[in-house]
Amino acid sequence: MSYATVMVCLALDQPNEARLEAACGIAERFDAGVVGIAASQFSPPLYFTSGEQAQNLIDQGQAALKSRMAELEAQFFGAAGKRARSVEWRSAIDVPVRYLLQQARCADIIVSGGPSDAFSDPFLRASPKDLVMQAGRPLLVVPDTVTLLDLRSMLVAWKDTPEARRAIVDSLPLLRKAEDVTIAEIVETDDSRPEAISRARDVVAWLSRHGIVARELVPEKNGDRDVAAQLDRIAADVGAGVIVAGAYGHSRFRELVLGGMTQHLITQTARCVLLSH
Numbered sequence: 001m002s003y004a005t006v007m008v009c010l011a012l013d014q015p016n017e018a019r020l021e022a023a024c025g026i027a028e029r030f031d032a033g034v035v036g037i038a039a040s041q042f043s044p045p046l047y048f049t050s051g052e053q054a055q056n057l058i059d060q061g062q063a064a065l066k067s068r069m070a071e072l073e074a075q076f077f078g079a080a081g082k083r084a085r086s087v088e089w090r091s092a093i094d095v096p097v098r099y100l101l102q103q104a105r106c107a108d109i110i111v112s113g114g115p116s117d118a119f120s121d122p123f124l125r126a127s128p129k130d131l132v133m134q135a136g137r138p139l140l141v142v143p144d145t146v147t148l149l150d151l152r153s154m155l156v157a158w159k160d161t162p163e164a165r166r167a168i169v170d171s172l173p174l175l176r177k178a179e180d181v182t183i184a185e186i187v188e189t190d191d192s193r194p195e196a197i198s199r200a201r202d203v204v205a206w207l208s209r210h211g212i213v214a215r216e217l218v219p220e221k222n223g224d225r226d227v228a229a230q231l232d233r234i235a236a237d238v239g240a241g242v243i244v245a246g247a248y249g250h251s252r253f254r255e256l257v258l259g260g261m262t263q264h265l266i267t268q269t270a271r272c273v274l275l276s277h
Contacts, residue, residue, distance in 0.1 A: 001172050001173055002030050002032075002108075002173050003026060003030045003032050003108040003109050003173050004030070004032050004033065004108055005032060005033050005034075005035060005106060005107045005108050006023045006026045006027050006032050006033070006034045006035070006084075006107065006108070006109055006110075006111060007023075007034075007035045007036075007037055007103070007104065007106065007107035007109070007110045007111065007137075008020060008022075008023035008034060008035070008036055008037070008076070008080075008110075008111040008112075009037055009038070009096075009100055009110065009111065009112045009113070009126060009131070010036060010037065010038040010072045010075070010076060011038075011113055011124070011125045012038065012040050012065070012068050012069070012072070012124050012125070013121070013124050013125065014113055014125065014144070015113075015144045016072065016075060016113070017079075017144075018113065018142045018143065018144050018145070018146045018147065019111050019112060019113045019142045020075070020076065020079040020080065021079070021142075021146075021147065021148055021149070022111050022140060022142040022146065022148075022149045022272060023080070023111040024079060024080050024083040024084060025148060025149035026109065026111070026140075026149065026174075027080065027083055027084035027085065028083055028084075029151075029177055030173060031085050032084065032085055032108075033084055033085045033086035033087065033088065034080045034083075034084040034086070034087050034088075035087075035088045035089075035090060035103075035106060035107060036072075036073070036076035036077075036080065036087070036088070036089045036090070037089075037090045037091065037099075037100060037103055038069050038072045038073075038090075038091045038096075039091060039092045039093070039094045039095070039096040039098075039099035039100060039126075040065050040068075040069070040093065040094075040096060040123060040124050040125075041065075041093055041094055041095050041096075041123045042058060042061035042062050042065055042093070042123070043061075043121070043123040043124075062093060065093060066093070069091045072091075073089050073091065076089055077089070090103055095122065095123065096122070096123070096124065096125055096126040097122065097126040097127065097130045097131065097134075100126045100131065100135075101126075101130075101131070101134050101135055104131075104135040104136065104137050107137055108137065109137060109138050109139075109140060109170075110131060110135055110137050110138070110139050110140070111139075111140045111142060112126070112128045112131055112139060112140070112141055112142070113128075113141070113142055113143070113144060114128065114141055114142070114143050114144070114266060114267060114269065115127060115128065115129075115266065115267060128141050128266050128275075129262075129263075129266060132247045132248075132262075132275045132276070132277050133247070133248065133277050137170075138167065138170035138171065138274055138275065138276045139247075139274070139275050139276070140242075140272055140273070140274050140275075141265070141266055141272065141273045141274075141275065142272050143268070143269040143270070143271070143272070144269070145269045145270070146271065146272055149241070149242070149272060150241025150242070150271075150272075151174060151177045151178045151179075151241060151242060152178065152179045152180065152239070152241060153178065153179065153180040153181075153182070153238050153239045153240045153241055154171075154174065154175055154178040154180070154181050154182070154240060154241065154242045154243075154244060155181075155182050155184060155231075155234065155235050155238055155240035155242070155243050155244070156168055156171070156175075156181065156182065156183045156184065156203070156214075156243075156244045156245075157184060157186075157231055157243055157244065157245040157261070157265075158183050158184060158185045158199065158200055158203055159185065159246065160199050161246050162246070163246025163247055163248065163276060163277055164245065164246035165246070166246060166276045166277070167244050167245055167246045167247075167274065167275065167276035168203065168207075168244060169276075170274070170276045171244040171274050171276075172210060172212075174242065174244075174274065175207065175212050175214075175244075176210075176211065176212055178212075178242075180238065180239075181207065181212060181213065181214035181215070182214065182215055182216075182217050182234070182238045182240070183200045183203045183204055183207075183214050183215070183216045183217065184200070184216075184217040184218070184219075184231070184234050185197075185199060185200050185216075185217075185218050186218075186219065186227050186230050186231060186234075187218060187219070187220075187221050188225075188227065193218060193220065193221065196218045197216060197218045200216035200217070200218055201216050203216070204216050217234065217238075219234070227261060228261055228264040228265075231243070231261070231264075232268070232270070235270070235271060236270075240271060241271055241272065242271060242272045242273070242274060243265060243271060243272070243273045243274070244273075244274045245261065245262070245265055245273065245274070245275055246275070246276060246277070247262045247275040247276060247277040248260075248262050248277055262275065
C-alpha cells in the first residue's frame with residue numbers, strides 16, 4: 001500500500017503554505033502526484049438588493065472569487081511543480097465541501113488546513129470535520145504553524161473502535177517512513193489497564209507483520225479525566241510530528257455538544273493529525 005495521488009485543499013481566506021508543504025512532502029516520499037483543489041461560491045450579504053444592482057454585485061463577487069482562485073492556482077504550481085510526479089489543478093465556483101467531496105474519488109489521501117479562528121464560512125472553505133466524515137479517504141490536517149511534515153516520530157492514539165482500526169490501516173504508508181512509532185491507549189475510568197496493554201500489544205504485533213517496529217504505551221491512571229490533555233503530554237514526550245486517530249468514535253452530535261478527542265485534534269496547532277472515519 002502506498003499513496004499515488006495526494007489532494008491538497010487550498011483555502012481562499014487562510015494561509016496555504018503549511019498544507020502545501022505537507023502535501024509536497026508526501027509526494028516526494030512516495031513519488032506521487034498532487035492534485036490542488038479550491039472552490040468557493042459568492043454569498044450575497046444580508047442586506048442584498050435586487051434588479052440590475054443585484055446582478056452587478058453578483059458579477060463582481062464571482063469575478064473576485066475567480067481572481068483569487070487564479071492566485072491559488074499559481075501558488076499551487078509554484079509549490080508543487082518540481083516536487084511531485086505530476087500536478088493537476090481543479091477549481092470551481094461551487095460550495096467548497098460539495099465540490100471537494102465529489103473530487104475526493106481521485107485521491108489516496110487528502111491534505112487540509114485546520115479550522116479558522118474566525119467564523120467558518122461554508123461558502124469559502126470546507127470544514128475538515130465535514131471532509132473526514134464524508135470523503136471516504138484519510139484526512140491529514142495540517143496546522144498553519146507546522147513548517148514541514150515531520151515523520152521522525154508518529155503517535156497512534158489507539159482506541160478499540162472501527163474508526164481507529166481504519167485510521168491505522170490508512171496511515172500504513174506514513175508509518176513505514178517513521179523512525180519511531182508509539183501505540184498509546186489512555187485508560188479511561190471504567191477501563192482495565194491490563195486489557196488496554198493487551199490491545200496495544202496486539203496492534204504492535206500487527207504492525208510488525210507489516211514490517212513496522214512500534215512500541216506500546218499505556219500510562220497508569222493518574223486521576224486526570226482530560227483525555228485530550230493526556231494525549232498532548234504523550235505526544236510531546238515522544239516528540240510526535242504526526243498523530244494518527246480515528247475520527248468521531250462517539251457520535252458526532254455528542255462530540256460537537258460536549259467536546260471530544262476529534263474536536264481537539266482538529267483544532268490543536270502543534271502537530272499534523274491523520275484522521276479516518
